[in-house]
Amino acid sequence: MSLINNQYMNKKTSYIIIFSLLVVLTVGIIFTDYIKQLGTILADASVPNPGHSLSEIEGGQDLATKGYVDTAMTDTVRTSGDQTIGGIKTFSNAIVGTGIITNASGGTRPTCDASTRGLMWNEYGSSGQRDKLYICQKLSNDTYGFASVSDSPCGDDFIDPRDSNIYPTVQIGNQCWMAKNLAYLPSVVGPGIGSETTPYYYVYGYNGTSVSAAKATSNYTTYGVLYNWPAANTACPTGWHLPTDAEFTILTNTTGNTKEALISAGWFNNLFVGCRYTGDSFNDFGSYTRFWSSSASSSSNAWHRYLYASSSTVYRNYYDKATGFSVRCLRD
Numbered sequence: 561m562s563l564i565n566n567q568y569m570n571k572k573t574s575y576i577i578i579f580s581l582l583v584v585l586t587v588g589i590i591f592t593d594y595i596k597q598l599g600t601i602l603a604d605a606s607v608p609n610p611g612h613s614l615s616e617i618e619g620g621q622d623l624a625t626k627g628y629v630d631t632a633m634t635d636t637v638r639t640s641g642d643q644t645i646g647g648i649k650t651f652s653n654a655i656v657g658t659g660i661i662t663n664a665s666g667g668t669r670p671t672c673d674a675s676t677r678g679l680m681w682n683e684y685g686s687s688g689q690r691d692k693l694y695i696c697q698k699l700s701n702d703t704y705g706f707a708s709v710s711d712s713p714c715g716d717d718f719i720d721p722r723d724s725n726i727y728p729t730v731q732i733g734n735q736c737w738m739a740k741n742l743a744y745l746p747s748v749v750g751p752g753i754g755s756e757t758t759p760y761y762y763v764y765g766y767n768g769t770s771v772s773a774a775k776a777t778s779n780y781t782t783y784g785v786l787y788n789w790p791a792a793n794t795a796c797p798t799g800w801h802l803p804t805d806a807e808f809t810i811l812t813n814t815t816g817n818t819k820e821a822l823i824s825a826g827w828f829n830n831l832f833v834g835c836r837y838t839g840d841s842f843n844d845f846g847s848y849t850r851f852w853s854s855s856a857s858s859s860s861n862a863w864h865r866y867l868y869a870s871s872s873t874v875y876r877n878y879y880d881k882a883t884g885f886s887v888r889c890l891r892d
Contacts, residue, residue, distance in 0.1 A: 672696035672704045681706060685892075714891065720744065720797050729891070730826040733814040735807070736891040739826055741784030741833070744795050748774045752840045756860055756881040759791035762836045764845060783833035786884035789862045792852040796889035803890040805855035805863040808876075812865075818872045827888075832869050836884025850885040 669681055679696040694706040712718065714736035718727045728739040749760050750767035763774040764783060774780055787795055792802055803811075815821040822828035834844035850866040857863050857878035864885055866875050879885075 669694070669706060670696075672706050674698075674704065677704065718797075718800075722797060727889075728826075732811060732825050732827060735811060735814070737811070737827055738800070738889045740829070741831075742787075742795055742887040742889055743780065743784040744797070745771055745775060745780070745785050747771060751836045751842050751884075754788060754836070754838060754840070754882040754884075755790070756788070757790055759794065760788045760884070761791055762786040762788075762842075762884045764833055764836075764842050779833070783831060784886060786833070786836050787852065787887050788836075788884055789852055789856075789881035792885070792887050793854055795887055800889035800891050802852060802854040802887060805853040805876075807890055808851075808853055808863075808865050812874050817874045819867050819874060820872060822867075822874065828867070832867070833886060835886075838880050838882050850879070850883075851888050852885045856881075 669683075670676060670679065672679070673696075676696050677698060681694045681696075683692045683694070685691045696704060696706055698704055714729050714731040716729065718729050718738065719725070720727065722744060725743050727742075730737050730739040745761055745763070747761055747769070748763060748766065748771050749769060751762060752767075753760060763777060763785060764779045766774045766777055766779070768774065785795075796802055811827070812822075815825045815827065819828065819830075823830055832844070832846050832849045834842060834846070834848055835850050837843050847869050848866055850864050853863045853865070855863045860881060861878040862881050863876065863878050866877065867873075868875075
């Protein structure tokens with residue numbers, strides 16, 4: 561019985577030894593293969609900074625060189641020029657100062673200097689307003705600043721895409737204004753037709769319905785169009801709007817509430833076109849000029865600003881919405 565037990569123990573021990581040897585041999589083969597693969601990767605001259613870990617080499621960005629590494633390790637790593645990442649070709653130049661940053665309205669705009677030249681900033685518009693897109697550029701005086709991509713700089717002429725009319729613009733404080741009366745004329749009627757709710761367009765002194773004939777008059781060329789309040793609210797081109805009563809107050813608070821201050825600021829050109837009154841006639845040519853705001857004072861009246869040729873003050877009052885006044889557009 562003792563002999564049988566000894567034989568059994570010797571056989572069991574042999575099995576254990578053989579199994580252990582197999583385990584050691586397998587681990588050795590796997591480790592040797594891993595070392596060989598790692599050595600091949602580290603020896604590849606196309607891999608930047610080969611001292612970093614395997615996980616950094618196998619995918620993503622090499623933070624030491626700003627280069628991008630192909631996941632499959634089949635493409636040459638580049639730090640400038642074109643690079644294919646995941647089958648998508650990107651980056652035509654060095655990656656300094658490019659890209660678009662988006663932020664909600666009122667967010668802090670990033671710094672614009674030589675290091676961020678070309679950076680674009682998209683600011684979300686608030687409710688009812690469009691987004692605004694800016695780009696960091698070197699200016700003519702060799703300083704840097706964000707310029708609007710959505711609009712030409714204030715002070716440049718604005719060309720209305722609807723009819724090609726050209727308007728000078730002027731920056732006053734934080735506001736950009738058209739420095740000329742609006743002349744958009746989709747239709748025209750004589751002074752005998754009016755409404756507080758239906759849009760109507762007038763040219764001082766013209767009594768007819770031909771747009772081309774009205775545009776051929778000197779009053780149209782010099783003074784623009786008179787709008788009743790419903791027409792005025794929709795007359796400004798995209799990117800511009802009829803100013804509110806509060807926005808007119810900002811204007812006169814900035815320049816000073818005088819005719820001379822508005823002339824000096826480049827807002828007013830000292831032309832007095834008069835208006836179309838609800839009495840079915842044109843009046844006050846050469847004596848008054850009146851500008852609608854978008855703010856209603858009641859169901860039948862709205863606020864406006866007006867100037868006398870014989871007075872220095874800029875006046876504020878409300879008037880019947882059927883009246884035909886001039887329009888000055890303010891940029892959104």
